[in-house]
Structure formats: C-alpha cells, structure tokens
Amino acid sequence: MDCCDAPGLMPIEQAMAKILESTFTVNETETLPLDKVIGRVLCSDITSPIHVPPFDNSAMDGYAVRIADFEQQSTLPLAGQSFAGAPLQGEWPPLSCIRIMTGAKIPAGCDAVIMQELATVTDAGIKFDSATPKHNQNIRPLGDDIQVGQLVLSKGKRLTARDLPMLASLGVAQVSVYRKPIVATFSTGDELKPVGAALGEGEIYDSNRYGTIPLFKKFGCEVIDLGVIPDDVELLAKAFDEAKQQADVVVTSGGVSVGEADYTKDILEQKGQIGFWKLAIKPGKPFAFGNIGDALFCGLPGNPVSAFMTTYILVQPLLAKLSGESEWKCPPTLPATTHSAFKKTPGRADYQRGIYTINEQGQFEVQSTGNQSSGAFRSMSLANCFVILERERGRVEVGETVNIQLFNSTLY
Template identity: 40%
Template sequence: MQRMLSVEDAQKHLISLIQNVDESEFIPVSEALGRSPASPVTAPIDLPPFDCSAMDGYAISGSNSFEAGENFEVVGESLAGHPYTKTLNTEQACRILTGAAIPPGTSAIAIQEDTLRNGNSIMLSDTVQAGDNIRRRGMDVVAGKRLVNTGEFLSAFTVGWFAACGISEVEVVRKIRVAIFSTGDELQDPGTDLKHGQIYESNRMSLSMLLESKPVEVMDLGHLKDDKTEIRSAIDSIAGEVDLIVASGGVSVGDTDLVRSVIEEAGSLNFWKIALKPGKPLAVGNVNGSLFFGLPGNPVSTIITYLLFVAPTIDALSGLPWRKPTNFQATLSSGIQHRTGRREYQRGILISREGSLQVTPTGDQSSNRLASFYQCNCLIEVPSHLGVLRQGQTVNVLLLPGLHTFV
C-alpha cells in the first residue's frame, strides 16, 4: 500500500516543484491590488511634497514660543490646493486648514480651539511652541525611498500609498495562467434537465469564484466525459501554455477515475494521496512544464485541497511567500468524533463571545455536502492522532478567505 504524505510533507514537496514566473508587465496602479511587484518600487517625490498644516487653525510667525494672550493680525488664508504665498511677518497670522501648505515665515500652527478671533485679529488662549502641528516635507516618505520590494503583496493600503506618491503604473509579475476542468459522465450544467443518475456540476463554479481573488487568467475547459482520449486531448491542448492545470475528479481508485493515469502517461506524477480528510486522493504532477493538480471530485474535497495547496501555489508562482490560511486558537463548543490516521478539516462557525473565540462544527461533515459550508467561516483542524475532541477543548481554526467576520 502506498504511504500517504502528511499535509506538511506534501506542501514541502510541492514548494520544491514551484518555479517563479519570471515574466512581467506594466499595469495602471489602479489595477495593482493583489499583484506582486516584479521590481522594487521607489518614491518619485517627497510625501508630503511641502510643509503643511496638521490641523485647522492659524499659521503664526514670530518667536520659538508663544504665550496665551498674544495677539496676531490675520492677513490671509491658506486652503488645501490654494496656498497663501506671501511671507508672514512677526505678529502676523494666516487662517489655515488641514493639509494646506504653510506660508513662508510660519513658526507654528495654533489650532482653532486654542484661539479667539475678533475681526481680523486672533488671541492665543494657550501656549504654542515653534513647529507645533506642522507636517514637514518628506515626513512620510523621502524621494528615492524604497516603498516595496519584489515578492510583496500589493494591498489596498500599499496601492493607495503609490497613488499618494504620484505613481501611475507599476511593473508586476504577469498573471498566472490557470486552466480548469472537471470530469464525470454524470455531470450536467446548471439549468439543464437531469436524467436519473445525473448531477449538476458545481466544482468548476466554486473554483472559478475562488480564483477571482487571485491574479490569474482562467481558461475553463468545461466538464469532460470519463474518456481517456478526451481527457488526454484536453490536457495536451493547453499543457505548456499555462502555468497551472487544475482538474476536479478522476483521481481516486474507481474504474472511471482516469485523470491520474493520463498524467502518468502525458507527463509525470510527483505524488498522490495525502493523509487528509477530506481530500485524500490529491494528485500533483507536471505535463510539459505545466504544474498539474488533480483535486478529488467531492465538492468539499475540491474546495479544501484548493485552499491548502492550489491557492498558496498561485501565490508562490507570483513570487509571493507560501502563505497558509490565517489561523486562530478557539474553544470547541461541541465535541467531535474522529477516525484517527488522517488530519481532518471540519467546517465550522467561529464567533467571539464574552471576549473569547468559540467554534461550532456545521453538522454532517460528509465530503459531498456543500451544505456544510453554509454560514461556515472557518475550518476546524482535527489532528490525525486524536480520536475525540471534547467540548471546551482548544482547537486550531483556519479562517476562510473573504469570510473573516465573527458574529
């Protein structure tokens, strides 16, 4: 009997097979979310690009320290985008709003709450020190500073930082090319009439939705019959043209599970079978330079093997670090019975209650039950050696992407 790889060993083996994509493209910064920079990005300007006010109030000129009761003549105003350009003299003030450029000669900004205005003059109601409430040029970023390195994830915050620096386009690793297909004579497209023994195909839909959060170009080859020639023809048509081929179904030990044998004939099979529930029959190989994933056909197995193996592979191909799902420790609100020998990931609902995280399984955990994902926001990790997890026991939970909300 073939030895099953542990989840960690399978991931290590997979990492050794990954070769980063070395092609890049320039894209508008507005499209850079989730991408990986192909070269370091540096700031072209200082940020802020001029000395500006941190508060609404008055720019004042004079000494290094101002006392309550001092008076200043208001000679103008400086608004964001409309600076006051004349030089302030001693005992002069300029009305100023947050973000506006400070006039030449400004010593400090007296905040509005610490001033009393009477016509064209103000009186300080509190002390003010030179430099108070002034954001100096380059305080955030100095021109030439490296903002990000290669192999970093471009978040919404980073992209906003680029825009603030005036960066309009960025060089990123090109999108990962992914082909997907499913196999099974029983599969029919949603919207068609089912005959006895047929089911609607859902795995490609789930995979397509999950892939939308990744920097990928998806080629959908549809669902294929349990026919070796048809499967081989589909794989040969795109092998070498895409970075990743992801198939659903046909990798177990049934008479019509043909995908694994096709991979062995068309290319190479690197490993098969993981000590994982659900997801045991996962197959990983290579066909003409395209990394191949044969995911189990049961819908839950497809999703879990995608999350644990395919999603981080896409990140790694883009030059990002291998990223595991975010995990937390939580208290189990009901017991779990488990057959030892394989690590299991049960679907769960994670909530925050009275300052602690609690997690509840979503009922029947059969690998065909997509209903187990209803209201699910996490996976409960059940170690391979534990047969029973009791209520109140601390467990590790993995957050599902896009569902990081606790009720």
Template identity: 50%
Template structure:
C-alpha cells in the first residue's frame, strides 16, 4: 500500500499535478503502489476456472506418454520404403488407441495403426492410409519421398516430466483446465479471491423497489460495478447507498477498509458542498490523485483508506464504467496475482461518423465496431456521449480513444479503438 512518504514523493514529482493528471501518468502512479495478494488456497479443478495460479504447476509425466501415431495409416520401418518404386509389406496386426500391437515389426512387415495408437516396436514411421492400398495381408505403398519419423508424435514432445506446465500468476481458462486434466491433476493452488467492498454515495439515490421522490434517481452504479467485479472473479461486498453525511461516510469507510482489500465508491469525489470524500480520506488514509485529464471521468480519486486500496469513481453512470475499465480493472488484476497482464486490445479502424473533440483531455467515446460487407471493420459512435447516458454503454462494444491533443475528427478518419472486455 502507498505510504505517506511515498505519496508525498509522488505528489512532489516534477510532472505531477493532482488536479489534472494525464491518463498514462495516473496508470503509472497506481501501478507503483500495487502489491499482489499472497494468500492461497487449494481448490478442485472445476472450481479453479477463472482463478489465478498461486504456484507453478509441474508436469508429473510426459505428454504424450509414448510415441504415437498422428493419423490413421500404417506403421512401417523407414528402411523398407522404396522411394522410386512400389513397396510391398506384410500386414502383421493392428494397433488401436488404448490397445497397442504387442509384437515387433520386422523387415518387410507393417502394422495397421489408428490415430493415437502407440508406435509398435520396430516401426519408426507412419504412412497415411490414403497412400496405401491393402490387399488382404499385403500393403502396397506407392513410391515417394517418405521421411523417417513422419506422422509420429514423440513421447514428451508436448510436455516433459518436471517441466513447468503453467506458471504462477496464470489465469485458468477452459484450455488450462483441460491441460491440467490431461496430466491427471485434480486440484491446484490458487490465490484467494480479492475482496472488494463498494458503495454509492448521494442523498438522491434510491434502491430498486423503492418509490422515487422528487429529484431522486435509481442507483444503477452498484449494479454495473457488481457486474464488472463479479466477471473479474472478485469476492464482492455490496454495502449499499451511504448518505451525504460525514459520520455515516466515515463509518462506511472504516467498515469497508476493515473487511476488504479494495474499497470502491461512486459519487462524492467532485467539488461540491456535499462531497466529503476527500476530507475523510485525508483523515483516514492518503490520496495519490483526485482529478484526471480525461472525458468522461475527470473526478477520479486513488489512494488508501486504512489498509485498503481506494478508488473514488465519479457519480455519473458512464464515467463509473469508463474509469473502471481504464484504471480499476488493471489494478485489481495485478492485486489478484495475474502475471500475464496486458492492456485491453487496441487497433486502428476507420470511423464512419465525425467526432466532436476539443484538445486538452483524453476522451473515451463509446463506439460500435462492425464489419462491412467488404470485410472492412469500421466504427461509429453510439450517439450522444453525455456521461449520464448509460444506454451508450449498453449499445457499445468498444471505446474510441482520442488522445489528449486531438481535435475534431472528420468522418472517414482512422481512430484508435479499444475493445471492451467480454467482446471476444
């Protein structure tokens, strides 16, 4: 966690401005304060999906365990094959996957073999069945440039005993589960789940199921936050709505920090009479920064409260999701122990709509990426880009990322597109 000394050092940096921090600088500051979890637990293979390995997995055996055939055909001795004329061999048996041929292939002999079957003793090459004509017990192999060892999968060519199969910090996807199962491994050590507590702030917020009073709105932020946190595999602690009251907020912060690794709030970080968050953080912890040169999402706080990391997200629904994707997501993955991290994928495509943009802030406009009949991928904005238009996030499958010094973008221009997690 950031200490008072480290925070002071960050705030004294030459290019550090807590009131207008560039996006990349904010990411760098957050990253330097992140220390991954150390707690682990052992879980069954099926329960490990989406979890992060807490230790290296070492292969207990060779994969494949034996030399075996890569296709249906005939196991032969390469020395018997005649490149310039037909080769005739006597078929002395059949090898199946799980039922190997028990004899030995001698000179002038071959064995019918199925994909995955163990290469018989004496044979060293497999000729695919399409190149062989079989007449009773005689196999006729046409002339050709056959290579010794062709169509043979060697023992241990995938994994060798003692080899690191999966490294600590690797997230377990379906492919990894299958790989571990192929080694007979039924349990793995994973990092414990990251505990994240979150709550919304604001007297205007009403929970679902309650009637709306004048000037009140339903709290949507807790549901988007829940969805994003749950999809990352966090242990989610929803603390509800906390009113704009210093005593209630202080109690909520203390309780959240006592039970969680990370505390996330929405609302209460902009400048206003009812925004007590910053004052409370000065009392209960430390603040690294509280404003970002970005749109939407300028009011964003990062620091600590008690022993927990703290992210104070804006109150506007779109701003909550954008700041989560751009800052919180990566930080949580680092804390979860992920070692295979990279930014959300980006690439350039043609934008078919003109974009409004003034220099001075990095913008994350909501976009819809589609493929034209010609095969070209293009992007267009979802429409109005106001930070309160949550529908724009529901329609979007990407962000159009416009750099800080970018001005208006004419239709037809190439723009940087960032895929949202879950698109592919």
C-alpha cells in the first residue's frame, strides 16, 4: 500500500502538512508594555535604538591608565575615580591613574584597565605588579554587544524570559505583538461527570480538559471552555455554533469514532468540512481535522492519552502557526538503547511513553512506563519522552535502538 499498512489511514507527516497548509496567521495586533509580553509573538522586527553598551566601560574593578604613562613608571598617583553612574569629573593629570569600578564610564584618554588584584596601594600611589597592559584591556567598547539599528528580534519570535532583559537594556518600553489565538473547546459524552461528583454505573470523570486546556494556554492561547456536552444532536449543534462564532479554532474531545452515539463527525459534515479523519498513528487514530465556518476544527479522540498526545503532536504546531510564531520546531529525535521490550504491530506510527536516562558514556537509554493503553494516563504522567516506533516496525526487544523524542517545555 502507498500510505501505510492500514487501509484508509493517513500518515502523520501528510496530515501535518495538510493542517499547516490550511492554517492562517491571525492578523490583529496589539501594543503592550514590556512586562505583559512574555510568551507573546512579535508582529514586526525590533531593531536597536541605541548602542549597548552606550559608552566605553570597564569590565573590571581596578584602575584606568594611559599605557604611555604606565610605560614610564610602575607607580602612579591616584587622581580621581569613575564609578557606575558617577563618571570622572574634571581633568585627568598626566602620569596618574583613576580608580574605576565595573560598568563605569572609561575616562577620556584611557587605554586600559588594570584589575585591582594586580595593584597595591602605597604612600606614593598605586603600584602595579603587572606587565604593560594591552590596548583596550578590560574595556568594553561602545556598541560591543549591540549596535544602533541592529536587528535584535525578528517578526514571528515568541518572547521568552531571555528576551525581555535585552529589550529593557535597549530602553524598549513596549512592543507590538499578535493577539492571542482563541480556542473554544468542549468534551462530549453522556458518561462524563465533573471531578468531585459521585460516579454512577458506567460513568467516568471528565479528565481530558484538565490536560488539553493547560496545553492550549501554554501554547499562548485564550481558551473558551464550554464544558461537557451530552451525546445529544441538538445540544452538540448548538455548542458548535457558539464555538465557531467566538474562536479561531474549535477543539473537541470524543465523538469522532465510529460508535452510534458519536455525532461530532455527522454535525461537522453538515455545518463544516472535514479535511481528513483517521490517522496512521497510535494512540490517536480517530483524529479529525477540518473547518466549521471561519474556524478551524480539531476533533480529538476521547481516550485521555490519545487526546493529550494528539494535542501535543498535531494541535501544537497548528497553534504556533496561527499565533504567527515562525521559529517553532518539532523536538528532534535521538537514538536510544532499550531496557525493556515494546509491543508493536506494523501499520501505524506508535508514540509510546518512555523514561530516558543518560549512561556514564553519555548515551541515551530508555525503558517503557508500563501500560501503554490509550486510556491509561499514568504512563503519560511517568514519562519524560516519547518512544517513536516507525509505521513498518514490529515488536522491539531489549537492546534494540529506537528513536526517542524528549518532551519540550510545554509538558513541564
């Protein structure tokens, strides 16, 4: 077969390409103060309005000298001081030195700074115990880090805690970012009950939204939580209408399988369009993608691990593109040696949950978290990586090499 060993199932690579081809970037932008933009995506380039540092400054606590003076005598009288925020005032006489602190402005005419550990205070002045310093020794020149007009952050960059101090050092008080994408989400199923309620016969707790909603928020989205919708055609249709009017993306869990009470797919065929349904992936085969009105649609499987994993693997890159993020990349895979066997049947790419370690030789090793059922979420809670077993691969024995994908920051 061309696509995979299982008929009618779309390979995950093809599905991901179709998802991204159909995904737009939000157009609306807003300008926010620097302390409000962590995790937001830049909608335009940022160039530096100043040099950093804005003046030549000392990289050490020590003494500013003229090399020509230093070459004439090794003891120089102290003629003044330059501290951070309080530079030298007045003239600097020849054949003398200036006490200077880290970050302080370099006095005019200074060629070098000698660190204080190489100097001794005497009655005659400062005695230097070092050889003639090199030109610009321990001096950070103007613009050494960033030049005026230099591109510092590009459009499409998601701002991190590492970016904000740099922007602050440039005096940038506010930046323009894309608005947050809006995700409307709900779970479906008569069997689902709220956490804390007593369970009746055949009922289970609604756990999926407790995993997917935090992920949506970590992906930088606003979330509209519509709760649990029973398996009722009219109520589901109403929920879809409400969701599509408010959101950029509608994400549901459950109702996309082949059961008699799985109405989501039927409603989508009436009110929207399904781009694909059923993937060659395990867990997560009954994942649906399409659109409803102007909103994109992602139908997650009902099983907890399947819903969580497909959100991470498939919905995350969709939301990254929607938010305007240009630097998002799928975490890389790394080879690892197995310490446990992995059950596998050819036909679907299998994302099993694993625990990786690094041995004394610096090599990755991995073992299973145990029960790999799509309804057993403890295996996800224990894991720190996915063990990605190729579509054509069968059972994996101890000692074989597999590819693992370490979790990115959204899962921590």
